[in-house]
Amino acid sequence: MKKSETSMSRRSPGKSYGELVQLWQNQPYSPDLDETSFQHLVPNTPTLTISPCITWVFDLRTKKYVFVSSNIQRLLGYEPKEWMQGGMKFAKDRVHPEDATHLWKLMRQVWEFLLALPTNDRQEYRFNCDYRLQKANGTYARLLEQNTILQTDNQGSVRYLLGVCTDITDWKKTEGLTASVISPQNETCLVCTSTSTEESSPFEALLSKREKEVLKLIADGYSSKIIADMLSISFHTVNTHRQKIIEKTNVPNTGSLIQFAFNHKLI
Known part of the structure; x- marks a missing residue:
């Protein structure tokens, strides 16, 4: 067993x-x-x-x-x-x-x-x-x-x-x-x-593959501009992903988001 x-x-x-x-x-x-x-x-x-x-x-x-x-x-x-x-x-x-x-x-x-x-x-x-x-x-x-x-x-x-x-x-x-x-x-x-x-984590399926990539880079301390360059997407798209992640995880801000991500093994 x-x-x-x-x-x-x-x-x-x-x-x-x-x-x-x-x-x-x-x-x-x-x-x-x-x-x-x-x-x-x-x-x-x-x-x-x-x-x-x-x-x-x-x-x-x-x-x-x-x-x-x-x-x-x-x-x-x-x-x-x-x-x-x-x-x-x-x-x-x-x-x-x-x-x-x-x-x-x-x-x-x-x-x-x-x-x-x-x-x-x-x-x-x-x-x-x-x-x-x-x-x-x-x-x-x-x-x-x-x-x-x-x-x-x-x-x-x-x-x-x-x-x-x-x-x-x-x-x-x-x-x-x-x-x-x-x-x-x-x-x-x-x-x-x-x-x-x-x-x-039951919360893992909340996020798309791209949102998980953005979340990891946010947790690593990168700004939206640098994340946009790293992923070859626009600054606006990064901020849209950031906002959707916050809405999906129901947290008030980026600091709380990072803590939530660690607590629920999302990163």
């Missing part, structure tokens, strides 16, 4: 799960978003019944499934109301014990990345993970879970997720788990795996 797997196996799945839920609870939710405001966003179509993918809407604030497609009974053997009544705990208790710690750790990395984004950018991102889940008959299926932020409240806090689950048991036989966050708009991608030897 690898060192990283040994250390993770000693870590309580409950602690990893608790850290994930804490990220959700720490959002400054707006009090004016009621429990039914998501309903107009849920498609009312019979294809959800015959689809090979399970679809749900999950409320982060209450940790409840407020919609689950009826085909979950055909695909996993559960009634939709079991998931809606049991909420996140019902799903959590059915994750394979060997996957639990890895899954919650990976999802914590995903959510640290998402919640570090400017609130207006979050809905551009899609995030995915795979894990084994116990079916109603006691056997396990490996699922690919794909999520989209369905709705944020007036303060930008993520409230509802649209999730789609596909059985990939016959596609993937390896035991390692993978989670990813992707934005087609700005071509950023964060990939985390349960077999990586060290935990990468």
Whole structure:
């Protein structure tokens, strides 16, 4: 067993799960978003019944499934109301014990990345993970879970997720788990795996390759003019990169940016 797997196996799945839920609870939710405001966003179509993918809407604030497609009974053997009544705990208790710690750790990395984004950018991102889940008959299926932020409240806090689950048991036989966050708009991608030897910074995927180059040179003490000459770009472009980096990392100034970069292993 690898060192990283040994250390993770000693870590309580409950602690990893608790850290994930804490990220959700720490959002400054707006009090004016009621429990039914998501309903107009849920498609009312019979294809959800015959689809090979399970679809749900999950409320982060209450940790409840407020919609689950009826085909979950055909695909996993559960009634939709079991998931809606049991909420996140019902799903959590059915994750394979060997996957639990890895899954919650990976999802914590995903959510640290998402919640570090400017609130207006979050809905551009899609995030995915795979894990084994116990079916109603006691056997396990490996699922690919794909999520989209369905709705944020007036303060930008993520409230509802649209999730789609596909059985990939016959596609993937390896035991390692993978989670990813992707934005087609700005071509950023964060990939985390349960077999990586060290935990990468979830903030690394925030920056483009060029922004990382500029950030390193800023940290090395070079001025914008010298950076422009070194990279063969304009002074204006360097300052634009500098401003975007500050906005993406949500720091007040260049000094704080350098400290942030060192603390989160961006340079």
